[in-house]
Structure formats: structure tokens, C-alpha cells
Amino acid sequence: MTNVFARLGRAVARRPRTAVLVWVLLAVVAYLVAGVGVTGQTVFDRLSTGAPAVPGSESDAADAILAGSAQGGASVTLALSGVAPAAAGVAEALAPQRDRLAAVAGVGSVIDPLVLPGGVANPAAAPLVARDGHGFLVVVELRAGVVGEAKTTALHDVEGLLRDTPSLLRPVAPQVTGVVGGTPLIVDAITGQVEKDLRTGEAIALPVALLVMVLVFGGFLAAAMPMAGALASIAGGLAAVLGLSYVMDVDASVVNVVTVLGLGLSIDYGLLVVSRYREELHRLTDADGGVGSRRRRGDGAVAEAVERTMATAGRTVTFSALTVAISIAGLLVFRPDILRAIGGAAVAVIVIALATALTLVPALLVWSGRRLARPSVLARVPVLRGVLARTSDVQSEEGAFSRLAGRVQRRPWWVMGGALALLALLAAPLTHLELRNSGAELLPRGSDQVTFLRQLADQYPSAAAPAITVLVQASMEQGTALAATLAHSPHVRSVDPPAAVGSYVQIGVRPDTADPAGAVARDVVTEIRAMRPGYPVWVTGQAAHELDFQKALAQRAWIAGGIVALATLVLLFLMTGSVVVPLKALLTNVLSLSASLGVLVWTFQDGHLSGLLGFTSVGGIETYVLALVVAFAFGLAMDYEVFLLSRIKELYDGGATSDDAVRLGLQRSGRIITSAAAIVIVVFSGFVAGRLLVIKEVGFALAVAVLVDATVVRVLLVPATMTVLGRWNWWAPAPLRRLHERLAITH
Template identity: 70%
Template sequence: MADVFVQIGRIVAHRPRLTVSVWLVLVVLGYGFAVVGVHGENLFDRLTTGAPEVPGSQSAQGRAILDDADESGASLTLALQGVDPADADVATAMEPVRAELAAIDGVVAVIDPLGLPGGATNPAAAPLVANDGDGFLVVVELDPDLTDAEQADALTAVHTRLNQVPEDLQDAAPGVTGLVGGTALIIDAITEQVETDLRTGEAIALPIALIIMVFVFGGFLAASMPMAGAIASIAGGLASLLGFSYWIDLDSSVVNIVTVLGLGLSIDYGLLMVSRFREELHKLVDEDDGRSSRRRRGDGAVLTAIEHTMATAGRTVTFSALTVAISIAGLLVFEPPILRAFGLAGVAVIVVAVLSALTLMPALLALAGRRLIRPSILDRVPGLRTVLARTADVQTEEGVFSRLTGRVQRRPWWVLGGTLVLLGVLAVPLAHLELRNSTTELLPAGSTQREFVELLASDYTAASTPAVTVVAQSSLEEATAWAATLEELDGVDSVDAPTPVGSYVTIGVRPASDDPGDATSRQVVQEIRDLDAPFPTWVVGQAAAQIDFTDAVVARAPFAVAIVALATFVLLFLMTGSVVVPVKALVTSALSLAASLGVMVWVFQDGHLTGLLDFTPTGGIETYVVVLVIAFGFGLAMDYEVFLLSRIKELVDAGVPNDDAVRLGMQRSGRIITSAALIVIVVFAGFVAGKLLVIKEVGFSLAFAVLIDATIVRLLLVPATMTVLGARNWWAPRFLSRLHERLGIIH
């Protein structure tokens, strides 16, 4: 298989300018399509948002019934505060406001308590008046038959006019304030936050990553190459996501999370390729006898170095990409569409990253040639020269990583036991994990739309949506009689009067809790579903959708784990010829993930580091975030496992004893693994600086997962384990050894 990579490297090295030009065109087109869009609609215009659900589940069926029965159009609501709805001057000031809103094209109704007969004293006005009487709601409904363009224009006009209402009422109610909210505005707020967070993350991550690579390589030229690959991967990834948006619904969080993955992997792969090329070119140059020989070999040395790089690092990159892709493809096993979207988009971005590493990187290496091993201009800076001498990649077989591994190998059992205890302690908080499916709680605390939703829930109880809603296929009389049994359930605070909705009836159930997704709300949902109702019922709401989503994930999780574990085992066996190494890799990665998830629970569920990370806890972890951290975290762990094993296996195949191979392999790959991990941590940490909670959870958790894997696991646990196992690391039954001789993928 190495011949394939050599051939690719040879083709690209002979046509570097053409290859770079093709990639440049693809990058421009990728960013152009994603940002400008097709037919005036860009990627961010096509994103969706909302609580994740499972098609065919009880909550999804109930929600579909309500959506089909709802014949109303879009609406916006203005919540006024600091105003007395019974004030006659306020009623007078509202008359022209009401008329102007009604005159906007597409508006079919303007509803407020002052426009009803008798004003705020009318019983029908109660849901529109604040609980303390110090405010009221103005609801503007649109024609349901409007086209998308007409609806967008109408919403913009209504939003603009509603924002002006507090100023119109200043003379009648000095100090009045208002918040405008609605489903359309919530979706826009989340989508805009995604776009803002993406720019923020890239602005933080890319410059810091470049600085790190300057210290790794000792110069700007070598450091810029992985960055070029990262930019190409982002462009390709965004273009891929735009294409997927015409096929499947893409949640707003997909863009940031998948882009972060592609950015991190492409830098990893570029780092490995450039480092190996410099190592190979150094060997060839050192073998030359003199300056004239170097001139005579010229581009031949560069071409040979590229071929060796592709046969080794190119193979490793491909293996790494396969292991990460396998892990993320496991998401396709799950039923919820949001997880499948992450799986498809993630695999697409990985493909772009590996294509960039195998084509763009060799082209850039060919163009740079011997300049990559010449002293950098930074070496002329006295103080900086000393630092770069310690941090830039070197050719010595002894160094920090070999000495650290040597210490581990002198006491492998102590290191093994200590790391297992440490990982176990970090995993302890995982025991009280609470899963959530949040909605507006994901927005930052200062978000207008989050404030609006919280205001409705606290000040307009009668107008707020019940945490639990029962959809009943029955007559109003039957539903009313049965509703009395709901009031007797544990955890139920009150039950709203049944309301006809088309041919169905809805019953609002309000749990004795302010949290629509906590244990009390989930208990109420389960108790209602356990009742033997005399007619078909469907329970909907945040808690109901949360239960259905979690059940769907748990039901498919064993299949996903089995498929990913088996595929990873087979791939690592084909790479190493061992059955012990793949099992060891799976176990150590599982321990690393458990520790990472434990820290995630401690931070985001238990509410530690809220000030540092600037977030408001929701009382749990988003269900799909847990699945994503497991899938992506496992893939990244395998990424570094492949980096390390490829070098150790090279040495073992060359006849180096196991312990020496582990020590030398750690020295040769430790610098790259540590540098790559540091860059990935920076990339993920850059997105923690964003405001959307789900992005914070994923970014922080994956950054910590990489930190644990690159330090505790990769530098301590793996060499200790491989030292304890000794030559047994490479054991396999005879029939599998014969199979590996025929099918194994070797250098």
C-alpha cells in the first residue's frame, strides 16, 4: 500500500503549482458558496434549530398533530414592563400603535388587553396582563398563507415597529421598557450566535496555532504549511455542509463543532507531514559528501524525501483519518436526525482534511524544498535562538520524551496504577450525570430572546406554555373528566382546562417545578404515560422529548459501540499485526473518555468554573453533546494512538526490541503528538470563548479529552502498559498472523 502513497507523492511533486492552483480555486469557491450562498441563500441561512427529537416517538407524533392542527401564521410578541394596563392614557396611546401594526402587509391580527371590550378588566385579557399588573403583552399575528419572502419582510417590519412602542408610550408611562420575542427571532438569535462564535473561535485559534507551530518548526515557512491546509479544510468543510443542507436538516451547532474538528485534524495532519518531510530531507542532505553533491542532487533529494514522507506519514495520516471517520460514522447508527447529521458532516470534513494532507501538503513541500531545513531568520535573534533550539524539531534519538519514557519503564507498574487511579478520580462525577434537551437555555444569559422567554415564564403564567402537554384524541367532555386524574399525580402542581385543537384536545400539565426538563417534569411525563387512558394520548414538551431522545440513544448505543470497536480493532490489527495492541488502545481510550466526561459533568452540570467560562448551568448536560464528545473524543484518541504506534511499529519491524522501540518511538513521535495536541486544545479552547452553551460544552470537553489523552494516557499509561506487556504487545494467533501477512498494511 505504501506504493500507492509514493505514487501520489510523485505525481503531486511533479505538478506542485497546478495542485496548489486547483486548491486555491476550490478554497475560493468553498468560502464563496458558504458565505455568499446559492441563489442568495448562504449556509447560515439554511441552518435549523430547536430541541432535538426522534421521528416516530410519542413526543414527535404529538408535536406533529399540534403542528398540523395549527392554522395560524407566524407571530411576534412585545412584552411591556413598567406600565399600568388599566391607565386610560396608556389605552389612548396604544390606539395609533395598534392601527399602524394592523396596516403592515401580512398582519391579520393585533391582540393586546387594551383593545378588548372593557380593556384589562375583561376576563379574556388575563393571559395578556403581567401577574403583578405592571405590564402587558402585544401579540401580532401574520397571515399563514404568506410566502417565505413575504413572511420575512412582514416579520422585519413588525419587529421594527414593536421596538418603537416603548418610546410611543413614554408620555403616558415614563420608564416603560419592552422586549420583543418569537420563534423566528429565537432561531435568528441562535443562528447569528453560531456565526459570531465561529468567527471568534477562528480569530483566537488560528493565530495562536501559528505561533505554536513557529516554535515547533523554528520558522514561519514550515509553520505556515499546516495553516494553509487548515484554511483549505475549513473552506471544503463549509462547502460540504452547504451541500448537505439541501439533503438533510442541519442544526446550527453542526457548523461550529464540525468545523472545529476539521480545523484541528487538518493542522494535525499537516504538522505530521511537514515534520516527517524535514526529517527525511535532513537524512538525505546529511548523507551528501559536499556542496557540489547537494547541487547535483537538487530536486531529486526533495522528491525522494516527499516519496518517503508519503510512504510513512501519508500512510499514518490515512490510517488516522480512517479511525476518526469510523468513530464519527458510528453516529449514523443512531435514530435522531441531529446525530446522523453530525455523522455525515463529520465524515465529509475528515475526507477534506485527509485530501488536503495527501495532495496540498506534498505540493507545498515540493515548492518549499530545501528552504524548510535551512536556518530560519528567527535563528538570528539571540534570545529566540536559544528557545527555538529547545522547541524546534530535532534529529536526536535522545531527548525529553525518551528520558520520560525511560523513567516510566523503570517503574511501569507504579505508573500504571497511578494513572488508573487518577483517571478513576476524574471520572467520579460521571456517576450523577443528568441528561438534558434544552432550547433557549443554550443562549447566553444576556440574550434578548432568552430574557424574553424567561420573562413570559415568570410574569405571564397564564400565557406561558405548560411544561407538559397531553394531546388527547377524544371529545372535550371525556378529556375534561379524565384531566381530574392528572391533578392527583405526584409532582403535578396544576392542570389547565382542556382546550379543543382541531379534532383533538390538549391538556396543559404544570409540574411542581420551574424547570421544564428536570427530574420532576420527567417523572410527571412518565406517570402520565403509565396511565391507562380511555382514549389515545400523546405527551409532549421538553421533558417528554428528552425522555424519547435519551431512550433512542440508549437503544442504539450498544450497536454503535460494537461497530466502532470492531472496525477500529480490525484497522489497528491490519496496521500492527497484533490483537493485543488494538485491545489496549480501546481500553485506554475508554478510560480517557470516562475521565473527560467526568470533568465535563463537574464543570457544566455541577456549575464549577461558571465565572471563568462565562455560562449559566442548565442542571445537566445536553444528551447529544455526551454522544458527540464520546464519538469525537474517541476518534481524536485513536488519532494520536496511530501517530505513536506507526513509529513504534516501524522500529519493531526493523528488529528493535520492544522496550527500546517504545522509548525511541516516543522520542520520535512525542514532540509531534504533544504539539498537535496543544494546537487542537487551542482550537477547541478558542471556541469555548463563544457564547452558545452547547459549543462551550463540546469545545471544553474535547479540549480536556485531548489534554488527558496527550499527557496522562499517551506519555504515561501507554508506555507503562506496553512495557508491562513486553513482546506480548505484538502477539496474535497463528491464523491471524498468516492473515496479516497477506492483508496487513505495512510500510
């Protein structure tokens, strides 16, 4: 074995301690920098949130104009309930607290209905008084120039004082309650929830994944090796996101998405490498008379097993990582920063996962020596002995998967038809897919910020921001005329009075719907954008952002899809020498992906599992979730396709018939695919236990995608189609066959 992977295996086998120490150092540094913030800020301090924007779009341009023209700074609001603002003693009780708020460094103004001339009788006080008369708002705004640490400190102090206000009013208003909210607090709530969900997901996923690997390998030693690679990949992923945050705005959800991918792939690749090593070690130690009783440095069998493992499993892992990276790199084609950030960080973590599988895990295998070929301590436990004998077997040529493949091969057309019918049934909900770009709606029900926003919408409709904002570069007279026209538009409930914003006029439009991003709001945005009043007009708001995001996806989806499809075809051709197998892989993966998305729509858009999973449906699927699930799920499907095809092709090249290669290849790789899928499902399901809606959607969708692919597709549909095609699986035109002979990367 003289290929590059075998040479890498030899190099690692000669210096295992160096490889391990380098990875320990890199992981510790990455955790300290990204997680602890020894350089000043942690990765969580640098995250942003909000409705995903498209740079250069109309809504993004309008937001930039409004931000540049803003006279004040960030604001925080206290919504009081159970107190009439004109009640006796309220003004006197509130005055000292108002003075304390005004004295906070950085505060520009403190507004409530009692501070206005004439109090609640002043018409300007109306937006600050609750609709039912039993509540009012206290709005604290910072000065425009307050930024950085001064802004953070001021907001923290203001929030604390506002939260204390209800207790100060209780002597004169015993029933008073209050909730504090505002954009800065919503951002903090989402980024804080991301950090909590990350810990929750890891706390669930890591122990259960370790348990599954113990069953797969029959002991803790072998199971710990992929886990070591996973921990290093998580550290590297956090560092990659931190680095990206200095180049572009990184949404809070990126951390969880990238971490879960790194965790899943590292375990996948480590699982394949360790399993192949044990297989090779068994062959070599059986040949030289046994496994021995002690690990010996310089053990020739161990070094050779590592070399053979890298020449086979190392090649497979590299092909797999390339296909996954290419699938996810398609996200870099799109304009929205959130997709580019996820794509860039995910590619980085895939490279790290691959590097750990090719260097760290083999180094740990060398240290373990021949111990992995011996039964573990757990195998001595009577109850576990029988279980581990089945789950950790790496030597049998016949077993459950070969028998299953045999049954499939006896009735391939029936199996293929049944599998396709099931996938079509699961994909059916896609016919009524709705896409959304949500903001605070992503927070869990019961969150203070969700309560605040609902109270604002119910009791202070005039104080709540309009769902649609129209910005025009025109005179106030022209803006007033446009506002009058908009007021008579279908599905418009009301229009706010035009207001001057620098050299622009701002008009708030309130659609006749409670859903700021639903179909009605989108129709109103489309209608306004279709107007041609003769001067520049920009429309922004949640519905406008959603339309711009969908347009940006549609414009470049074909480019991303074309790049991914072409690269996948080329890689699988170089691996198999066939043009049929790559085409079939693309088609089956599309079917698997459609089924997974259908289940996602049925669950989260239609809300069928809302009680079980603990979420409130927003009436659609987050637009960027759809994009990244397509990229990630396609990549993971290709991951398992490569695992299976590499074994089948290895057997076919060794002289087996096409049917025998499929049957034995499924036996040899089925355990690994099923085990890897089970672990990845556990990892993704751990993040479903989090409370942030977008993380739930991603974790659930990818868990379902892996489940469908590893069961219906890999062990039923693929063997059935390959049986039907027979020798045609390996067909390629003569010119391409000659090209493959020159360029193929083989064992």
C-alpha cells in the same frame, strides 16, 4: 518504495502547481457558496434550532400533529414593563402603533388587553396582564400561509415596530421598558450566535495555532502549510453542511462542531506530514553534502523526501483519518437528525482534511524545496535561537521524551497504577450525570430572548407555554375527564382547560417545578405515558423530547459502539499485526474518555467554573453533546494512538527490542503528539470563548479529552502498559499472523 502512498507522493511532486491551484479554486468556490451565499442562501440561513427531536418518536409525532393543525402562523410578542395597561393615555398612545402593526403585509392579528371588549376588565385579558399589574403583552401573529421571504420580511418589520413601541408610550408612561421575543427570534438569536462564536473561535484559534506551529517548526514557512490545509478544510466543511441542509434539518451547532473538527484535524495531519518531510529532507541533504542555498525545480532530494514522507506519514495519516471517521460515523446509526447531521458533515470534513494532507501540503512542500531544512530567519534572533533549537528539533534520537519513557520503564507498575488512579478520580463525577435537551437555555445570560422568557414565566404564567402538552384523539368530554385526572397527579401544579385542535384535544400540563426538563417534569411525562385511558395519547414538550432522545440513544448505542470497536480492532490489527495492542488501545481510550466526561460534568453540570467560563448551568449536560463528545474524543484518542504506534511498530519491525521501540518511538512521535495536542487544545479552547452553551460544552470537553490523552495516557499509561507486556504486545494467534502477512498495509 512502491506502495500507493509513495506513488501519490511522486505524482504530487511532478505537478505541485496543479495540486495547489485546484485546492485554491475549490476553497474559494466553497467559501463563496457556503459563506457568502452567491447561490442565494448562506449555510447560516439554512440552519434550524430547538430541542433536538427524534423522528418517529411520540413527542415528534405530537409536534407534527400540532403544527399541521395550527390555525395561525408565527408570532412575535412584546412584553412591556413599568406601565399599567389601564393608566390614562396608554390606550390612546398605543392605538396608532397597533394600526401600523396590523397594516404589515402578512399580519393576521394584533392582540393586547386594551383591544378586547371591556379592556383589562375582560376575563380574557388576564393572561396578557402582568402578575404585578405593571405591564402587559402585545402579541402579533402572522397568517398561516405566510412563508419564505414574505415571512422573513413580515417578522422583521413587526419586530422593528414592537421595539419602537416603548418609546411611543414614554410620554404617558415615563418608566416603560419592553423586550421583544418569540420562537422566530429565539431561532435567529441562536443561529446568529453560532455565526458570532465561529468568528470568535477562529479569531482566537488560528493566530495562536500558527504561533505554536512556528515554535514546532522553527519558522513561518513550515507552519503556514498545515494552516493552508486547515483553511481549505473549513471551506469544505461549510459546503458539506450546506449540502446536508437540503437533505435534512441541520441544527445551528453543527457548523461550529464540524468546523472545529476540520480545523484541528487538518493541522494535526499537516503537522505530521511537514515534520516527517523535514526529517527525511535532513537525512537526504546531510547525505549529499548540505541543504544548498537555493531551491531548484526538479530537485531529486526534495522529490525523494516527499515520496518517503508519503510512504510513511501519508500511511499514518490515512490510518488515523480512517479511525476518526469510523468513530464519528457511529453517529449515523442513531435516529436523531442532529446526530446524523453531525456525523455526516464530520465524515465529509475528515475526508477533506485527509485529502489536503495527502495532496495540498505535499505540493506546498515541493514548492518550498530545501528551505525547510535550513534554519529560519527567526533562528537568528538571539532570544529565540535556544527556544527553537529545542522545540523544532527533528533529528535527535535522544531527548526529553526518550528520557521520560526511560523513567516510566524503570517503574512501569507504579506509573500505570498512578495513571489509572488519576483517570478514575477525574471520571468520578460521571456517577451523578444528568442529561438535558435545552432550547433557549443555550443562549448566553443577558440575551434578550432569555430575558423575555424569564419575564414571561414570572409575570405571565398563563401566557407562557406549558412545560408538557398532552394530545388525545378523543371527544371533548373524554379530554375534560383526563384533564381532571391529571390535575390530581403528583407534582402537577395546574392543568390548562382542554382545547380542540382539529380532531384532537390538547391539554397543557404545568408541573410543580420551574425546570421544564428536570427530574420532576420527566416523572410527570413518564406517569402520563403509563396511563391507558382507552384512546390514543401523545405527550410532548421539552421533558418528553429529552426522554425520547435518551431512549433513542440507548436503543442503538450498542450498535454504534460495536461497529466502532470492531472497525478499530481490525484497522489496528492490520497496522500492527497484534491483537493485544488494539484491545489495549480500546481500554485505555475508554478510560481517557471517562475522565474527560467526568471533568465536563464537574464543570458544566455542577457549575464549578461558571464564573470563569461565563455560563449559567442548566443542571445537566446536553444529551447530544454527550454522544458527539464520545464519538469525537474517541476518534481523536485513536488519532494519537496511531501516531505513536506507527513509529513504535516501524522501529520494532526494524529490529529494535520492544522496550527500545517504545522509548525511541515516543521520542520520535512525542513532539508531534504534544504539538498536535497543544494546537488542537488551542482550537477547541477558542470555541469555549464563544457564548453559546452547547459550543462551550463541546469545545471544553474535547480540549480536556485531548489534554488528558496526550499527557496521562500517551506519554505515561501507554509506555507503562507496553513495558509491562513486553513482547506480548505483538502477539497474535498463528492464523491471524498468517492473515496479517497477506493483508497488512506496511511501509
